[in-house]
Amino acid sequence: MKRLVILGGGESGVGTAILGKKKGYDVFVSDFGKIKENYREVLILNEIAWEDEQHTEALILNADVVMKSPGIPDKAPIVKKLVAKNIPVISEIEFACQFTEAITIGITGSNGKTTTTMLTYHLLKQGGLNVGLGGNIGKSFAWQVADDAYDYYVLELSSFQLDGIVHYKPHVAILTNISPDHLDRYEYDYQNYINSKFRITMNQTEADYLIYDADDEASNEWLKKNTVKAQLIPFSVSKMIENGAFLKDNTMEININNEEFLIETDQIALEGKHNMKNAMAATTVAQLMKIRKQTIRESLSNFQGVEHRLEKVLKIQNVQYINDSKATNVNAAFFALDSMTTPTVWIVGGVDKGNDYSELMPLVREKVKAIICLGIDNKKIIEAFGNVVDLMVEVDNMHDAVNTAKHMTEKGDTVLLSPACASFDLFENYEDRGNQFKREVKNL
Structure with missing residues (x-):
């Protein structure tokens, strides 16, 4: 019986475990973090062996094949050990x-x-x-x-x-x-x-x-x-x-x-x-x-479009609020700013993945009247655009971001959340960030 070890007990990991079991593999799921309750129940129900908050090497390095969840980097120690032993590490797909x-x-x-x-x-x-x-x-x-x-x-x-x-x-x-x-x-x-x-x-x-x-x-x-x-x-x-x-x-x-x-x-x-x-x-x-x-x-x-991607939330006192929380890189924010047709208050910032903001400069000059930095470290954004816009404010939570934006707008403006960054400094993920934005806008 071939041994299938799965690193990561999320959606792709548990799905692979179920398929592996059905196809006659000896399956083991190992997650360095905590496996969510609903996934745990599925594993128990299907009698699949699992562990969380650890990687027991003795139970992993004896695999014939390993499925690694996409969130686990190649430089993770356990992955390096598997590669050194020539054990194939593949994706769910x-x-x-x-x-x-x-x-x-x-x-x-x-x-x-x-x-x-x-x-x-x-x-x-x-x-x-x-x-x-x-x-x-x-x-x-x-x-x-x-x-x-x-x-x-x-x-x-x-x-x-x-x-x-x-x-x-x-x-x-x-x-x-x-x-x-x-x-x-x-x-x-x-x-x-x-x-x-x-x-x-x-x-x-x-x-x-x-x-x-x-x-x-x-x-x-x-x-x-x-x-x-x-x-x-x-x-x-x-x-x-x-x-x-x-x-x-x-x-x-x-x-x-x-x-x-x-x-x-x-x-x-x-x-x-x-x-x-x-x-x-x-x-x-x-x-x-x-x-x-x-x-x-x-x-x-x-077609209805995708949540958190240039999603029109509400128009309040003739100001349009747009949730583009899924814009986690500069290129995505470029598309968002490019599609703005009215003066824009731009909420930007988060965990920077080596961003170069210079390509946004012409769009910011043309369309953005004020910037709200929503992140723990906003240095690069301030250096890039501090001299370009008249108003720039730093906040560290969504309530302040939305309420500050409201005070900066006049009729006909747009408030755009398009962070150009990952969300993990202040939020669970981009969905959490987008949902908080929508909630705050609805509370205005």
């Missing part, structure tokens, strides 16, 4: 893909991947396909494979999940864009991170597809230097594309193998230039999957 015949659509990128994943899922589901949603969002992919429920999966894949693949290959891969993020996990070498993203296509064949942003510098550079077997389908908001997607005046056009699809941009529920890109990528998948054009049209116009 890699483990689960060998047990399903389903077609997967894999979506990665520094920004826009959640929106693109949700929209792609929405298009395929509305189109009548038997489709599941997993990866970085929703229910664990491995768990769904164990229940054997779907013919198709739309998977949001982080670079960490892609680092742990060996044989996994999506039939359709989407790379939304690449900008510096998580560099702390890639020895602060941007090229390592770019290579990581492109692992999504490494096992693809001529029968598969890679959809990518033709306006994205890092993607174009990589594609010039490396060969890809998959059929390339680019999308662009700045140039005409023969086989792919582009914007012409106010129309989104998609041509794939002489199949044409057109839609006016004002019929698409998502707003902003970056969202046109997300819509192009998702619609390209729907075209490849032969979803009816009328269904695609309706689905693009009724």
